[in-house]
Amino acid sequence: MSSSDLARLRNIGEKSARMLAAAGIKTIDDLRAIGAVEAYRRVRLANPDGISLNMLWALQGALLDIEWREVPGEIKVTLKDEVERGP
Numbered sequence: 001m002s003s004s005d006l007a008r009l010r011n012i013g014e015k016s017a018r019m020l021a022a023a024g025i026k027t028i029d030d031l032r033a034i035g036a037v038e039a040y041r042r043v044r045l046a047n048p049d050g051i052s053l054n055m056l057w058a059l060q061g062a063l064l065d066i067e068w069r070e071v072p073g074e075i076k077v078t079l080k081d082e083v084e085r086g087p
Contacts, residue, residue, distance in 0.1 A: 011058035
């Protein structure tokens with residue numbers, strides 16, 4: 001699989017797929033294995049100037065196969081807490 005496979009996921013376009021690939025997340029299975037929080041951390045580390053929490057919601061939405069705006073608020077709070085707690 002390639003980064004273009006990632007781009008086929010809901011919420012993940014070509015630009016996000018390239019950002020994921022640059023962070024070492026090259027396949028859908030890679031994303032599933034590490035989860036949205038770790039993927040967000042890696043992408044943020046690789047792109048410190050241009051990643052918002054919307055990327056985190058998009059990654060979680062991709063894993064759940066839902067629109068990023070439909071990720072429930074309680075899940076968003078949990079994800080944000082995990083990011084803020086660090087590794």
